[in-house]
Amino acid sequence: MARSKELVPGVGRFSRSQVAEKRGLFKGPKKSEKAAAASTPETVEKTVGGEKNGGKRLVPTSKAPKFYPAEDVRQPKQSRKTAKPTQLRSSITPGTVLILLAGRFRGKRVVFLKQLESGLLLVSGPFRVNGVPLRRVNQAYVIATSTKVELGGVKLSEELNDAYFAKPSAKGAKSAEEEFFQEGKPKAKEAFPASKAALQKEVDSTLIAAIKKTENLGKYLQSTWGLSKGQFPHQMVF
Template structure:
């Protein structure tokens, strides 16, 4: 009998967690690179002080807590999984024009530059063409087109990585009273000039490659969308 009989093709009768518990793989040997910790004895022998004593007695190594919870406390299970970056689709190569399907710039066409360590894609509009700056996007929310921009030997500076896009955390007042007596919400800082220079440096190389192909700039500037009766799986990009 199968462990998870299908209700309909592709839909199992049992959930993933139920199948996992039935298989019992979690009971198998667990490998670890860390050296095994030395076992501590549950009891120890201590001398009994005093003139009339002078003997020894056995006491527990760790003293039991005086208090205990009235109900069972659930302990979360430790995960041994380590996240790995997603494999890049074969249709996405440096210079490929992508269509964004989600986010603030959905419907815009952008140029793919490289894949970051996190697995996210680094893209640019360029900003001067359609207003899309250097951004990180998930490849699950893009459509790769057959149009490509010949970037040649151009490579993005290594400093533009995942840490480059991390925003500084600004702590505000914790309560409404503190916010009332404060001077108001902190003003947003101006866009850093260093990042503006990085944007111009990347876009200058991309724009030079775009100008080599006629009407490519207008193609990137035009937004994409579906008309009535159109289906994305029936279109060729």
């Protein structure tokens, strides 16, 4: 029985998927078809006859698809803008003492070490002086002071980059039942990595040695900053 037999005019005996299955289209195109498709051009020049339609035209070799998806697939917009590195404020240089204005350690004074590739600032208290560890800070939320720490002999490790602050991916519960029974249990505290602790001690030791060269600089870093009634930051000199 012919595959193209119609039950009624315009309605075939088999559906599109049944015809594709009978023709074996799920196996993919043959090698000879791939080679032929690669060699054939996209358009062919043909001569059109007739008094009004005379001339040559470019005709596509392959027809457009008969059916289109019901929902349009959104194409990502191409941006001509190039990402530029974040420009550092002129008042912030390596060794500058900064005042944090937001976050867990707001009001603390920290020492600026360097700018990371992401544009954030790498700062440290140091931890042994005021309890502020190595952190990334946005320069929009700091006040640069005129106090500086001489970092001439301080060498920062190459490990201190944005990847250093990446959080490990936590694996969730295997099933909904395990997740249900784990809600009442306290979460186990993860131990701080020994490699990061060693790197923090290394940075602290070099920073503290540089801080001790200036009298009362350690006490200055230990003190917190705040505003009293009638004080305005834009009228103050830091």
